[in-house]
Amino acid sequence: MYSKLIDTEAGHEEVHHGPDVGHSAVGLIQRLSAAGPYRLATICLAALCAILLISIIAVTAQYKNKPQGGGEAPLWKQTQEVNVSTLTATINQLKQEKERLQKERDYLQAKLAAKVATKAPAVVTLAPITCPNDWHLFNNSCYLISRNSRDWPESKSFCESQGAHLAIIHTAEEQTFLWNLLPRGHWNSYWFGITDGETEDEWKWVDGTPVIGGFWEVGEPNNHINEDCGYIVKTRVLERVPIRSWYDAPCHMYLPFICEKEMVASASTAMPH
Template identity: 35%
Template sequence: MTVCLELICVLLLVFITLYITITAERDLLKSYKNTVEEFNHTIISLQDNYTDLMTEKDQLKNNFNSLSQKKLELETRVNDLSPEKSQLQGSFDALSQKKLELETEPRKLSTHGNDRFFISSESMSWSESRQYCRDRGADLIIINTEEKQRFITSLFKEDMFFGAWIGLSDTETEGIMKWVDNSPLNRGFFDRGEPNNMGNEDCIEVDTFRDPVNNWNDAPCSMGKKCICEK
């Protein structure tokens, strides 16, 4: 009886041990299975990501090739436009020069009898004004009749707010007025109180905002004024 009881206890102990071992192995197998499944999911996810990356890489490669082709086309276009740009720049420079020439040309050209007159578009000293006229085949205007004086006043009234030089001065001898052709002044059309030689005023201007006939004024020859030229 005692031996049987001991045998049963041994068998029970073996059974318990086997049960524990089998349960542990089963749990371990289940854990391994779960780990393998997770690995499989990870591998599948990595494969999907790899596929997406390869697709994106192909797209980027295509975009790069497209941009490279576009860059080549633009470089070719730039090279083709370079001669056109040079031509346009040359035309622009020529037009700018022409504009500058036109801006420095006389603003008006008018006739009175056989005489031709024009007024400068820029202000200069009396000597510079005379050279300006000479460079254009003319000289500063000589006014020796009232008819001519009235004509000049009416013609350039709107252009000479600050007056305009005429070809009369007493630069050689103070008080002795002479025209640019060295002829003496026989009749003048000075404004009241002029010439007064205030501040070494040796050159004569027409100031059309004064009297329509008697509107001459003496002023310093270095002052910048427009001028009236006569051919």
């Protein structure tokens, strides 16, 4: 169709050849305009195709020139890779620190165990027993020689009010110690913790235990006038001896007395250096 239009148009108009280009262009436009709507549409379509072709070529060239594979990665990807590398390095560092601390802990535990195994035992010492004022120490007991007189039951109650009891005497050494504390006199006598008040001739200590043996004077106890309580006598007669100085007497008599308080030594622990 395009060829026919050109041929038809050429048959009706003259084509001028010459150096006047401006006139030729004007003439060409005039000729195209005069050729009708088909020729103009064809020219516009050709121009659009050319523009589209040029655009495709430019995009293809730009795509080919873009780095592929080994080119620079996007910024977000680079940042992610840096973060992963940093975390990996931190984890490795923490693992090394953990191993170091475990080795140090094992070393300290072994050192402590060795020190405990070779440590000398603590030295336990007993503080010396001290008695209250006017009380006298013998072995682990403190004794009070009273200056006031009471009957046997009242003497027993007074000793108990002091956290003590009437003296209980088991050995000749204890008997001699107490007898030496007593002053000499015409008939100095002192209650101590012995009685047969429950059953005649069954002497018991104030703690309820039976009296075995004892340090009675010859012929004592004789229960001369309902004598159910025991006392110690010390006179001016030098021939008298401590181990034969017990007598029995009525419990209602007023006499001085001897109290005894058992003491417990306090322990103190000294740690070795």
